[in-house]
Amino acid sequence: MNSEDGFGFLPQRGEMAARVRAHDWAAMPLGSPQSWPQSLRNAASLMLGSRFPIIIWWGDDFRLIYNDAYIPFLGTSKHPKALGQAGAQCWSEIWDDIGPMLEGVLRTGQATWSTDARYFFDRELPQEEVFVTFTYGPILADDGITVQGVFCPCTDTTEKIVSRRRLETLHRLGIRTLDMRSAKDAGEKVCAVLDENPYDVPFAIIYECQAPPDAGSADIAPPAFQLLCSTGMDTDLAADPAPWPLAQAVQSGQPANVDLAQLGLTLPGGPWPEPSRLARIVPVRWSGDGQASGVLVLGVSPRRPLDAEYCAFLDMVASHTGGVVAHAVAYEQEARRARALAEVDRAKTVFFSNVSHELRTPLTLILGPLDDALREHGGHLPPDQAQMVHRNALRLQKLVNALLDFARIEAGRMQASYEPTDLARATAELASVFRSAMEQAGLRLRVDCPPLQGPVYVDQDMYEKIVLNLLSNAFKFTLQGEIAVALHDAGPAVELSVSDTGSGIAPQHLPHLFQRFHRIPGKPARTHEGTGIGLALVQELVRLHGGTITVTSTEGEGSRFTVRLPKGSAHLPAEQVNPIASPSTPPPPGHGAGAPAARQLVDETRQWVPGESPTHAPHAPHGVPAGAEPQGPRPRIVCADDNADMRGYIGQLLRPLYEVEVAGDGRAALDCIRRQRPDLVIADVMMPVLDGFELLHALRSDEATRSIPVIMLSARAGQEAQVEGLRAGADDYLVKPFSARELLARVASLLQLERVREQAHAALRANERRLRAIIDQMPAGVGVSDMGGTMVLSNALMDRFVPRAIPSTLADRVQRWRGWDDKGRPIPPENWPGRRALRGEVVMPGLEMLHTDDEGREWWMRVSAAPLRDDGGQLVGTCSVIQDITELKRAEQHLREADRRKDEFLATLAHELRNPLAPISHGLQILKRTVHGDDSARRSQEMLERQVNHMVRMVDDLLEVSRITTGKVQLRKEVVDLNNVLQGVAAASHAVMESGGHQLRLELPAETLLLPADPVRLAQMVTNLLNNAAKYTDPGGHVVLAAWAEGAQAVISVRDDGIGIPAALLDRIFDMFMQVDRGGRRGQGGLGIGLTLVRSLVEMHGGSVQALSEGPGQGSELRLRLPLPAHAPADASAHAPADVPSLPGPAAGAQSGDAPAFGRILVVDDNTDAADTLSMLLGLLGAEVEIARDGHGALAMHDAFRPDVVLLDIGLPGMDGLEVARRIRARQGRDQVLLIALTGWGQEDDLRRSREAGMDHHLVKPVSFDTLERLLRSLRTSA
Structure with missing residues (x-):
C-alpha cells in the first residue's frame, strides 16, 4: 500500500499500525485518513513508531488512537475495540478524573502531567489498582494556535509503587524488638505491622498449632488450632478456626489459595468497600523440629490480581512471621531456663547460707571455750563447757553426715543393706525417744504402731533417719497441740504417717516441699536452724526403699506426711538384701545402732524449748575475778539467738560485767526491749518468728528504741554480708566463729560510743532549748525549712502566719500572700524570698508582702530569707524571718496623707497670698505709668515693688521645696x-x-x-x-x-x-x-x-x-x-540651649498713647481689686476691656462682648475657670479666642489641667505687667 491510499504516514510494522489501516474510519467522526490534518498524521506516525506507551486523544470527544505498547493498559476487556472510541466511553471508570484534565489542555493549550497517580481500571478486575505516570501535551493545528488533540506518553508504575509498599512491610517485619517476650507478643507485633498495609493484606490471622502431627504416623488425630492474634477483622470471627482448611495446609506443608465465597465467609477488603474474594493459607514454622508450628491466613486485596509476585510477597510475610515468632519463642525458652537456673542458684545460695550458719554456730561454741581454756585455764575445760563443746561437735558430725549422705544419693553411690525388720516396734521405740522433749514443750505425743503382717525389708539406719527427720520436723513447726505417729498395713505395703497440729503449709509451697534447699520463709517455728535438705533426704531415702512419700496440709491447722513402703524384697536390688537377720530379735530400745543418733537429735531439739538453755556457772573471762562488777549501774544487754548453747555462752561471757537478758527469737527479744530499754542489743541474723533484720527494722522504726546500738551475729562471712547488715542499721556486724575477747571488746566499744553519743545528744538538746528560747523571744517570726519547703523549726509568730499543723499548698500560699516590685507589678511565687533562698540567694533586708489571715484581715510583713548550708557548703534549707510592719505601713499612709494635705495647704496658701499681691502689683504698675512725682515717691514705689517681688519669691521657693521633696520635679x-x-x-x-x-x-x-x-x-x-x-x-x-x-x-x-x-x-x-x-x-x-x-x-x-x-x-x-x-x-554652638524667644517689649521712648490697640479683652476674676486694677492697666495700653465676676457672667459677657483675649482666673465661685474655658472652646472652637489663665494656682497639676481645659497660656499671680504686655504684643503681632 502506497501513499496514495492515505496511509503512507503509518509505519509498515506493528499490530496497531495494521489495525489503523484496517479500521473503518469513514463511519467515524475522524473520517478517512485522507482527510486527517497534517498534525494528526504527524502525531500518529510518531506514536505508532514508538515503543513507549502513547495514546492520542483527538477531537472534542477525545477519540482514542494508541500504539502497541499501550495495549496492556487496556487489557483484553477494552482492546481492540477501544480504537477510535470516545474517551468517556472507553475510560468511563476514570473519566471523572482525567476528563477535566484533557478538556483543560484542549481549552488552554497548556500541558499537564501526573506522577504515580492511582487509578482503578476495569481490566483484570472490575476495579484494579493501577499507578500511572503520564503527561498531556497539546497537538496544535497548522495555524499553531488551535488545539485539535492531546498527545499522551504514559508508563505503568504499579509494580514500582506496590513493590516499594510491600518491601516496607517486609522490612518492618524483619526488625527484631527486645519487647517481644513470647509468641503472643511476636504475633501482635506482626499483626501491628500488617495493619499498616491494608492495601496488600486486608486481614491476617495467626493460628498456633497445639499438637503438630507426626509425618510418619497416619493414625494421629488432626491437630488443634488456637488463635494467636489477628488484625483487620472481628476477633470473635477470627477465633474460630473451623471454616479454614488449616489441617490440610499443615499436613501438606504448602501454601494454598482459598475462595472465601466457597468457604461461606465475607471478610473485609481493607480500605476498599468491596469484600476480599481470596485468601492465602501458609504454614509457618517457628520451632526447631522442622514441623509447622502454626498457620498464617492472609487476605488478598479485592483490587489487586493474585499473580505470582503477590503470592511470593504473602509467602515472604509468612516466612518473616515465622522468624519473628521463633525469635520470641527462643527468648521465652531462654528466659525460662534463666529463671530455673536463677531459682536453683537462689536455693543454692540459701542452702549455703544456712549451712554456713549451721557450721559456724557450733564452731563458735567449740572454738570459743577452747580458746578461753588455752589462754586462761591451762587447757582445762570446766565440765559444763566440755559438755557444750561435745554437743556441738556431735551436731557438726550429724550435719556433715547428712551432707555426705545426700551427695552419695545424688551420685548413686549410696550403699544400703535391707534386712527384715519389725517396723512397728522400731517405729514405736524411735518415737518414744521424743516423748520427754515433747512433754517439756507442752505437746502430746500419740503413737499407734500395731504389729504388721509379714516382714518389711529396710535399711535400719536409713529408716531411722526417715523417722527422726519427720519427727524433728513436726516438733520444729508445732508450737502447741499434738504429734501423732502411726504405722499400719496397707495391703502389699505399709504406711507410716507423721501428723501434727502445727502451722501447716501454704498450697503454693506443697509442690516444692521435697526439693533441695527449699525453705518456707516467715513460717512460725521453734528455731530458724536447718539446711533445707532434711525432707529432700527423706524423699531420696524412701525412693531407695522403692516407696513414696506424700504430704497433705491445711495452713494454720497442721500437716500429715505419709510414707508408703512395699513389703517383701522383690522390689529391692538382690545384692543389697540380707535375709539372714531375724526381725523378731531387734536390739533393745536405747541400745540399737541408731540410739546415739536419736538421743543426740533429741538433745538438740530439747534446746529449742524455751527455758531449756544449758546452765553455766559464770566464769569471768580474761582475768576478771568472779563477782567483780563495775562501779555504778551495770549496763543492760539483751541477747537474742535461737540456739540455746549460743545464748548460754554469750550470757556466760557478759554477765560478770553487765546485766544480761536472753531471748530465743526476735519477737521475745522485742518484748524484752519494749518492757525495759536496754543499753545494747546482740541479735542473731537467722531466728524464728522474727529474724535479726526484722528485729532491727522494728527497733529503728520506733522512736523510743531507734538509738539503741545493735550488734548483729551472722554465719555469713564476706564484705557484702557485712555491708548489708550495716546498711540495714546495725552498729556492728560480728561473723561466727568469734572469740570471747572480740565479743567483749566490741560490746565495750559500742557502749562507750553510746555514752559519748548520749552526751553529744544531751548537749545538742541543750543547744536546741537555748535556740528555741531565743527565737521564741524574738519580736519577729522565725522559721527554718528544709529543701522541700517543710518548716522544721519555728516560733509562735511564724506559726501564726505560716501554720505547721496544717500543711499549706502553693495555691493556698499564693492566695494568702502577695508581693509587688518597685513598679507595682506582682511578684510571682518563684521569686518570693523563700524560693530565692532555696536557689542560694540572700534576700535582705527583705520584701514587703501583704498577708490575708483566715478572718480576712490584712497584715503587712517584711519577709527576708537566707540559705542554710552544711560544713561542705551544700544547701540544706533556708531561714526565713517575717516582721509585722502593719503599724509602720499605717504610719506611712498617715504621713503620705499629711504630706498630701501639706501640699494642698501650701498650694492654697500660695493662691491666697498671690491673689492680694496681684492688685498691689497692678496698683504699683498704674502709679508707675501714670504718676510722675518726686524722688521720694519713686523710691517708695521701688520699695513696694521690691517687697512684692520678695513675697513672690518666698511663695515660689516654699512651693518648689515641697515639689522637690515629694519627687514632683x-x-x-x-x-x-x-x-x-x-x-x-x-x-x-x-x-x-x-x-x-x-x-x-x-x-x-x-x-x-x-x-x-x-x-x-x-x-x-x-x-x-x-x-x-x-x-x-x-x-x-x-x-x-x-x-x-x-x-x-x-x-x-x-x-x-x-x-x-x-x-x-x-x-x-x-x-x-x-x-x-x-x-x-x-x-x-x-x-x-x-x-x-x-x-x-x-x-x-x-x-x-x-x-x-x-x-x-x-x-x-x-x-x-x-x-x-x-x-x-x-x-x-551646636549644643547651645534653644532659648525661648524673648517677648518684644515696648519700643524705646514709646508713650502709652502710642501703644497699638490690643483689641477686646475680657478680664474674669472674683477679686474686685485685682480685676479693676488689671482692667485699668490694660486700658492704659489702649485695649477695650470688660470685666466678669464669675463663671456664668464670663460666658454671658463672652457671647455679648466677643473678646479677642480672655484673662481667666481659675478659682471662681460656682463655675470655675476651667469649666468656663471648656464651654468657651465648645462654643467657638479652639481658633476663635485666646484663653490665658491668670491664677494663684501654679503647681504642675494646675498647668496640666489648664492645658486640658483649652487654655493657651497659664500665668501665675502676681504677673509682671511687663511680661503680660510683651505676651499680648507678641500675640497681636503674630495675629
Whole structure:
C-alpha cells in the first residue's frame, strides 16, 4: 500500500499500525485518513513508531488512537475495540478524573502531567489498582494556535509503587524488638505491622498449632488450632478456626489459595468497600523440629490480581512471621531456663547460707571455750563447757553426715543393706525417744504402731533417719497441740504417717516441699536452724526403699506426711538384701545402732524449748575475778539467738560485767526491749518468728528504741554480708566463729560510743532549748525549712502566719500572700524570698508582702530569707524571718496623707497670698505709668515693688521645696554653656545687687564649659546663691561669681565678704529653715529654704554643694560641683540651649498713647481689686476691656462682648475657670479666642489641667505687667 491510499504516514510494522489501516474510519467522526490534518498524521506516525506507551486523544470527544505498547493498559476487556472510541466511553471508570484534565489542555493549550497517580481500571478486575505516570501535551493545528488533540506518553508504575509498599512491610517485619517476650507478643507485633498495609493484606490471622502431627504416623488425630492474634477483622470471627482448611495446609506443608465465597465467609477488603474474594493459607514454622508450628491466613486485596509476585510477597510475610515468632519463642525458652537456673542458684545460695550458719554456730561454741581454756585455764575445760563443746561437735558430725549422705544419693553411690525388720516396734521405740522433749514443750505425743503382717525389708539406719527427720520436723513447726505417729498395713505395703497440729503449709509451697534447699520463709517455728535438705533426704531415702512419700496440709491447722513402703524384697536390688537377720530379735530400745543418733537429735531439739538453755556457772573471762562488777549501774544487754548453747555462752561471757537478758527469737527479744530499754542489743541474723533484720527494722522504726546500738551475729562471712547488715542499721556486724575477747571488746566499744553519743545528744538538746528560747523571744517570726519547703523549726509568730499543723499548698500560699516590685507589678511565687533562698540567694533586708489571715484581715510583713548550708557548703534549707510592719505601713499612709494635705495647704496658701499681691502689683504698675512725682515717691514705689517681688519669691521657693521633696520635679536636661548661663544670671541679679549697695564681679574661664543640665534650674540655683550672698553681706560689700573646671567637674563659686558662717553651722547651713543669726537678730527675713532648694536641685543633677567659711566676720564661699560629660562636643554652638524667644517689649521712648490697640479683652476674676486694677492697666495700653465676676457672667459677657483675649482666673465661685474655658472652646472652637489663665494656682497639676481645659497660656499671680504686655504684643503681632 502506497501513499496514495492515505496511509503512507503509518509505519509498515506493528499490530496497531495494521489495525489503523484496517479500521473503518469513514463511519467515524475522524473520517478517512485522507482527510486527517497534517498534525494528526504527524502525531500518529510518531506514536505508532514508538515503543513507549502513547495514546492520542483527538477531537472534542477525545477519540482514542494508541500504539502497541499501550495495549496492556487496556487489557483484553477494552482492546481492540477501544480504537477510535470516545474517551468517556472507553475510560468511563476514570473519566471523572482525567476528563477535566484533557478538556483543560484542549481549552488552554497548556500541558499537564501526573506522577504515580492511582487509578482503578476495569481490566483484570472490575476495579484494579493501577499507578500511572503520564503527561498531556497539546497537538496544535497548522495555524499553531488551535488545539485539535492531546498527545499522551504514559508508563505503568504499579509494580514500582506496590513493590516499594510491600518491601516496607517486609522490612518492618524483619526488625527484631527486645519487647517481644513470647509468641503472643511476636504475633501482635506482626499483626501491628500488617495493619499498616491494608492495601496488600486486608486481614491476617495467626493460628498456633497445639499438637503438630507426626509425618510418619497416619493414625494421629488432626491437630488443634488456637488463635494467636489477628488484625483487620472481628476477633470473635477470627477465633474460630473451623471454616479454614488449616489441617490440610499443615499436613501438606504448602501454601494454598482459598475462595472465601466457597468457604461461606465475607471478610473485609481493607480500605476498599468491596469484600476480599481470596485468601492465602501458609504454614509457618517457628520451632526447631522442622514441623509447622502454626498457620498464617492472609487476605488478598479485592483490587489487586493474585499473580505470582503477590503470592511470593504473602509467602515472604509468612516466612518473616515465622522468624519473628521463633525469635520470641527462643527468648521465652531462654528466659525460662534463666529463671530455673536463677531459682536453683537462689536455693543454692540459701542452702549455703544456712549451712554456713549451721557450721559456724557450733564452731563458735567449740572454738570459743577452747580458746578461753588455752589462754586462761591451762587447757582445762570446766565440765559444763566440755559438755557444750561435745554437743556441738556431735551436731557438726550429724550435719556433715547428712551432707555426705545426700551427695552419695545424688551420685548413686549410696550403699544400703535391707534386712527384715519389725517396723512397728522400731517405729514405736524411735518415737518414744521424743516423748520427754515433747512433754517439756507442752505437746502430746500419740503413737499407734500395731504389729504388721509379714516382714518389711529396710535399711535400719536409713529408716531411722526417715523417722527422726519427720519427727524433728513436726516438733520444729508445732508450737502447741499434738504429734501423732502411726504405722499400719496397707495391703502389699505399709504406711507410716507423721501428723501434727502445727502451722501447716501454704498450697503454693506443697509442690516444692521435697526439693533441695527449699525453705518456707516467715513460717512460725521453734528455731530458724536447718539446711533445707532434711525432707529432700527423706524423699531420696524412701525412693531407695522403692516407696513414696506424700504430704497433705491445711495452713494454720497442721500437716500429715505419709510414707508408703512395699513389703517383701522383690522390689529391692538382690545384692543389697540380707535375709539372714531375724526381725523378731531387734536390739533393745536405747541400745540399737541408731540410739546415739536419736538421743543426740533429741538433745538438740530439747534446746529449742524455751527455758531449756544449758546452765553455766559464770566464769569471768580474761582475768576478771568472779563477782567483780563495775562501779555504778551495770549496763543492760539483751541477747537474742535461737540456739540455746549460743545464748548460754554469750550470757556466760557478759554477765560478770553487765546485766544480761536472753531471748530465743526476735519477737521475745522485742518484748524484752519494749518492757525495759536496754543499753545494747546482740541479735542473731537467722531466728524464728522474727529474724535479726526484722528485729532491727522494728527497733529503728520506733522512736523510743531507734538509738539503741545493735550488734548483729551472722554465719555469713564476706564484705557484702557485712555491708548489708550495716546498711540495714546495725552498729556492728560480728561473723561466727568469734572469740570471747572480740565479743567483749566490741560490746565495750559500742557502749562507750553510746555514752559519748548520749552526751553529744544531751548537749545538742541543750543547744536546741537555748535556740528555741531565743527565737521564741524574738519580736519577729522565725522559721527554718528544709529543701522541700517543710518548716522544721519555728516560733509562735511564724506559726501564726505560716501554720505547721496544717500543711499549706502553693495555691493556698499564693492566695494568702502577695508581693509587688518597685513598679507595682506582682511578684510571682518563684521569686518570693523563700524560693530565692532555696536557689542560694540572700534576700535582705527583705520584701514587703501583704498577708490575708483566715478572718480576712490584712497584715503587712517584711519577709527576708537566707540559705542554710552544711560544713561542705551544700544547701540544706533556708531561714526565713517575717516582721509585722502593719503599724509602720499605717504610719506611712498617715504621713503620705499629711504630706498630701501639706501640699494642698501650701498650694492654697500660695493662691491666697498671690491673689492680694496681684492688685498691689497692678496698683504699683498704674502709679508707675501714670504718676510722675518726686524722688521720694519713686523710691517708695521701688520699695513696694521690691517687697512684692520678695513675697513672690518666698511663695515660689516654699512651693518648689515641697515639689522637690515629694519627687514632683523633673529635670529637662540639655547641653548648656555655663558661661552664658552665669552671665545671664548676673545680668538678672544686677538690680538686686545694686539696691543693696553690693559690687558683683564675674570671674569666668576663657574656655567654654559645656555640661548637661536643666538651664532653668541651674540659673535658679545660682540666683539663690547670689541672693543669699547679698542677704548676708553689708552694703558696700563684694560678691564674686566664679566658675572653673576641676577634673571631671565644673565648679561654680559664690564668694562674699559678709558676716561669715560659724564652724558649727557649716554642715547645717543647707538644712530646711536654717538661718545664720546676725548678732541676736535675724537676717533680712526669709524662710530659710533657699539653700535647701539649692542642695536638692544640685543633687538631682548628680552634683554637690559645699559651704566654706573661716568664721564669723570672715565672709563665706558656697561652691556647686556639677559633673562634666566624658567627651565634650567639639562644636559648642551646636549644643547651645534653644532659648525661648524673648517677648518684644515696648519700643524705646514709646508713650502709652502710642501703644497699638490690643483689641477686646475680657478680664474674669472674683477679686474686685485685682480685676479693676488689671482692667485699668490694660486700658492704659489702649485695649477695650470688660470685666466678669464669675463663671456664668464670663460666658454671658463672652457671647455679648466677643473678646479677642480672655484673662481667666481659675478659682471662681460656682463655675470655675476651667469649666468656663471648656464651654468657651465648645462654643467657638479652639481658633476663635485666646484663653490665658491668670491664677494663684501654679503647681504642675494646675498647668496640666489648664492645658486640658483649652487654655493657651497659664500665668501665675502676681504677673509682671511687663511680661503680660510683651505676651499680648507678641500675640497681636503674630495675629
